[in-house]
Amino acid sequence: MAMNQIPGQNIYISGIFCLKNKEALKRENITHVLSVLRLNPAEVQETFSSYEHFAIDADDTDDENLLQHLPAAVQFIQSGLDAGGNVLVHCAMGKSRSAAVCIAYLLHQKPNVLTPQSALEILRQSRPLCEPNDGFMEQLALYHEMGCPGNDVTENPVYQRWLYRRDVEESVACGRAPEMRSVRFEDEQPTRPKEKAVQEVEIKCRKCRKGLATSPYIIPHEEEKGNSTKVRPNAECAHVFLHPMKWMSPSLFPATDGSKTSSSYDNAEGDAPLAGRLICPTPKCGSNVGKFAWQGLQCSCGSWVVPALGLAKARVDIANKINPARTQASVGIRMPPGMRPPETNDSSSGRGNL
Structure with missing residues (x-):
């Protein structure tokens, strides 16, 4: 040869x-x-x-x-x-x-x-x-x-997130949710995601105003243009999908604290559920703020997100706030359709008319 x-x-x-x-x-x-x-x-x-x-x-x-x-x-x-x-x-x-x-x-x-x-x-x-x-x-x-x-790449967050996704895929292929020890909770990592956007998104529970996530923990996805499998034609995203966060643990792994919840389903006896509801972490609130599916969910815009941990826009408040640590020259993170600020037209700025 x-x-x-x-x-x-x-x-x-x-x-x-x-x-x-x-x-x-x-x-x-x-x-x-x-x-x-x-x-x-x-x-x-x-x-x-x-x-x-x-x-x-x-x-x-x-x-x-x-x-x-x-x-x-x-x-x-x-x-x-x-x-x-x-x-x-x-x-x-x-x-x-x-x-x-x-x-x-x-x-x-x-x-x-x-x-x-x-x-x-x-x-x-x-x-x-x-x-x-x-x-x-x-x-x-x-x-x-x-x-x-x-x-060495093994400590790189990109590598660790890829390993976590592999573990999820292998577990789901066997009809099981991943084990808690294999899930990468992003807000517990030594190197957390860095906010690159001038305009930061903050998501809170609509009922109790508990902060649930900010821009670095949001998973961007693009609307699938011309997708014939859309749930509703011309629909915007009904959910904001997140990386796993520690406050989700009682919903994702209800057996770890010795409790059972009626908000989870598709689980075998003793196993964590494959899919279920995400519950607000405030004990006195208990509001259903979204849903999860380790095997993935199709967003209303047509895109598939795998694994899917989504906050329902109808059950949370999404606010934009200016990040003073960033300038307008900063590169913003790509947000899901329906969460992006409107584009501005600089043609009327008057530049060149002095």
Whole structure:
């Protein structure tokens, strides 16, 4: 199987059978080999004894967590290049796993220029068969969102939120709600979401005025244009969807405090409910402020949100307040349809008429 050089890089990509061609490896001055597959330990010493070798045990499946290994892979590739050698990255076929790692390296080199798809196109110039599976492409997009770090990603909020969503998906696939210990409550995290908007949204219970959420905890989603599955044609969002917050715990996990609630449903005996109502955290209020569904909900605008923890607009008050710590030059977060402030027209500002 051919060994192909990535354009503009002293990095080569191939399948595992290329390692049998020692003359070709020597001719291309391969000094470092990165293996992205599960190897037979008995063959490692014999096959890789002449090279600096680093192995990532990974299967070519959508649910394989390759993301956690990308920084170490990037560091190894860079160390080989810095030593003046050439680096070979291989998997079984040189198509998915090895391509994903090479894309991560290219992204790390030019995070503001490349995207996962444009980096893949660079690889395909010399190796057209490169095609990381959909799960790896999603993880590369997350790696790019993180800023393409060259160090550990496991403490990054983006990574932790992705793990939490994976746990939810796996639990729901088995017909169960996730366990409480696997849920990431955003307002308990050491690094909380930063408010980037000049105009901050504050949501309160309509009955008792208890504060429930602000802009950093809101999950933005776009209205699906022309979606034939809309609940109501031309409807605005009836709910504001949130990241999990600690005040939701009694609704999401009613058994943890020894109580039972009639507001939850779709739960087996002893299990947390898959879906139910969100209750105001003020003890004397107890108002139904929304609903949740770990398997997801379709918003009235047509978009699906998974998992879905939504405050009903009819049961809460949503207020906009100016954030004095931000200027008008700040980048606002994207809000759901129906919550965005009206656009202003600056054409009448009088600029240029002095």
